[in-house]
Amino acid sequence: MTGADVELVDGEQLMINEGEFAYRQVTQHMVDGDRIATTAFGPSSADQDMPSYSRSDEVSPQESRDWHTQNAKSPSLGVWGLTVGEVIESGRHVVDDSQRPLGDARKRAPGHCFVDFRRLSKPQKRELRAQLYFHATARGELATMATPADGELFV
Template identity: 40%
Template sequence: MSARLEDPEELLFRQVPSAFLVDGRLSSQAFNPSRKDEQRLSVSRGSLTTAQAAYDHHTLRLGHQSLGTWAVTVGEVVQVGLHATGDPVMSPPAPTPDPAHAFIDFTGLSLGQTKNKATRLAELARARGRLWPPSGGETPARDDASNERDADGSPRSEPSAQAFALAALESERAELERLIAACAADDVSRLGLEARLDEVRRALERAAAP
């Protein structure tokens, strides 16, 4: 069920591909809906997910590219003359559920008005900084990293892509469990969260199977 979001402090996470950074700077294109968006710019609700989980869902589950998670608040969206609406994606019919999905509504605006509001949202998100991965980038390697060794004395290898994927699933599982615990029993979003948690648990079981 779609409903206009009211909490002015709620963060709305936006995934930004590399094409939307110009000289390393977040451009207005990051908040400018494309033709396929039909004036509804997809975001993820901060009350139902985290910056990291939203990034993992976008990249690992949906297979899209993103340089990271930026955000504006519901209040900032209202401040520029727009509103945000909750729009949970449920499974079925969608193959990949996303109970945290929402959109910023640009319906009825001209191209010039859309660009102006997208520019203002990008400025607000830029001031807040990238939320995931942390703005400083990945954790810096230790100075003695090249000398690190495993228990058997062999050089320590870098984590594999599978290890990173498993870590992301574990992180998402923990976050989903936290969100479900915080939901009321009759909260409509709880069903989507529980369905996603079942999927994550099955994926972890498959990965652990010999």
């Protein structure tokens, strides 16, 4: 995996601040028993090799969790973070696509970005997911609280 194969489209830009975090929402399908699955840090079949994260320069872990829970199909169970530097160290890039045009019915999280898995083979994807998993789990879950449902003040 090398950095030379990144190809950006209109509305995408590389994130270069190695200390900036990319926040990943962990949902029920990303959990295996009482542990996060390594697949949590890579793309699902719907992601087109661009798994969603949120930029720490734009939102807090709590804000990213709240937005996800209020707008996605599955609520966030917690937030885990990777630094841009950790992703680069793992041989890939984080891409801010917050200015990329969207279809009419689609929503994008504030500060949306993705780890670029495009053009990787299946073994390369597994290797990258594992590396990102180890970085994120070494740090641990980021402090957030469950998002109250509409009309609730407290969970």
